[in-house]
Amino acid sequence: MLSQNNIKLYSFFGGNSGNFSDISFVAAVGDSFPGSGIFGEERVRRIEFSVQPGDRSGNDLVLRQHSIFDLPEQVSNPYPIVLAHDVSAFQFDYWDNRQRKFIDEWSGSHTNELPQVVRLTLGFGSVGRFAQRPAEVITRVIRIPSTAIPGSLQPGRGGPGGGVPGGGVPVPGSPGSIPRPLPRGN
Numbered sequence: 001m002l003s004q005n006n007i008k009l010y011s012f013f014g015g016n017s018g019n020f021s022d023i024s025f026v027a028a029v030g031d032s033f034p035g036s037g038i039f040g041e042e043r044v045r046r047i048e049f050s051v052q053p054g055d056r057s058g059n060d061l062v063l064r065q066h067s068i069f070d071l072p073e074q075v076s077n078p079y080p081i082v083l084a085h086d087v088s089a090f091q092f093d094y095w096d097n098r099q100r101k102f103i104d105e106w107s108g109s110h111t112n113e114l115p116q117v118v119r120l121t122l123g124f125g126s127v128g129r130f131a132q133r134p135a136e137v138i139t140r141v142i143r144i145p146s147t148a149i150p151g152s153l154q155p156g157r158g159g160p161g162g163g164v165p166g167g168g169v170p171v172p173g174s175p176g177s178i179p180r181p182l183p184r185g186n
Helices: 004-009
Strands: 012-017 020-028 044-053 059-067 079-084 087-096 101-103 117-124 136-143
Touching: 044 087, 059 087
Parallel strands: 020 087
Antiparallel strands: 012 020, 020 044, 044 059, 059 079, 087 101, 087 117, 117 136
8 A cells, every 4th residue: 555654665666778677666465476485474575577688598587576674785686586588578668647648767756656557568589580579579558556545544544444534535546436547558
């Protein structure tokens, strides 16, 4: 749950370099999330996805995670998991409400916000021996629950069990609100 009370503690970074994106964020993950046994009861971790040269030919999509208590300069080899081999494209585009279009980098003034919508493109293999195009491409548009919850709506605040103060209108993106339509790709 994204909280307005501690919004400065959240960060979400994403950028593209050629055919590959890097994405990094902090998330609370469940017991079934890969690698959870290594972190004991530490459910909130920094999660990173990147593409790296593989042991075989081609590139691997790699998930890395580490403790949020580790300082960035102290993280030497966060727990890596290879998710896919022969990756030829891994790109995220982020919906920018201010510009009303998809952008290819989420940083700077955006880092303490979550994008409302991301477009993920994942490509495998290549057409021909020297081609730059992936042989198979999968693109998905994903809506992220990105509205910060006001402190008054959190349990223990704003009355018994939280709630909308004074019977007001729910915050967009919260339970009881009407979802906005997804933007169309640009």
